[in-house]
Amino acid sequence: MTTAIIIAGGSGARMGQDIPKQFINVYDKPVLIYTLESFQKHPQIDAIEVVCIDGWHDVVWAYAKQFNIAKLEWIVSGGTSAQESIRNGVFNLEGKVAPEDIIVVHDGIRPLVDESVLTDVILVAQKQGNAVSSLPYNEQIFVVDDEISTTSFIPRETLRRVSTPQAYRFDLLDNKYHEAYEKGVAVNGSHYANTMMVELGVRLYFAAGSDKNIKLTTKDDLELFKAYLKMDKENWLK
Secondary structure, three states, rough: OOEEEEEEEEHHHOOOOOOOOHHHOOOOEEEEHHHHHHHHHHOOOEEEEEEEOOOOOOHHHHHHHHHHOOEEEEEEOOOHHHHHHHHHHHOOOOOOOOOOEEEEEEEOOOOOOHHHHHHHHHHHHHOOOEEEEEEEEEOOEEEOOOOOOOOEEEOOOOOOEEEEEEEHHHHHHHHHHHHHHHOOOOOOOOOOOHHHHHHHOOOEEEEEOOOOOOOOOHHHHHHHHHHHHHHHHHHHOO
16 A cells, blocks of 8 residues: 655745645646645555645645545644654554555645656655655755865765655654654754655665656746646647
8 A cells, every 4th residue: 555645734935925835726726736636646546644734624625525636534734844744644644554555755835746756756665665756966066165165076976856755664654753753863954754764874765756846935936837737738739
């Protein structure tokens, strides 16, 4: 069995809107629903859990009914950070899924996840126990010496860009979240499931990624998302 945890607990302050960015309507559909539809349609996803900002649970259930997200089984309150929200989602699945089940963690504000990306991250996790979607890094990275200059760089061939979706066996994910919060390791700041795993000594395995899998953080990201949707619609019409 494969379960998706969709993280939708953020307030979206950087978007500068009156409502959380995951609920902004784009062409009469909330951003979160675009994300959920990708998981609803994927044949290997059996169940969906949404980790949601407090006060919006009923809205998510209503949208799920309206847009036929039949795989949605649980809605859990988010935390004060993405890491805490993932933890809440993982702990809620205790006793509901099997140790060997695959759990896919994905940002609710990444609505353009491809079926092929989801398929590969699940396949790698089934084989290796975990998987993180990734892409080569194509820019040059220099190390700051004194804020205004540098004398060294990191070869880009040694770097990978990692995002969601990520996938883990449930027993690994659950055990490591208990360990991290008991030890206070990788639970603050911008930590996520993948950085926590590395901090706790777990080797991560790369899966396929996509440049289209953008995270909607700013208004410019939202405009890019609209452009992708328009491009897809034009392709459908050909």
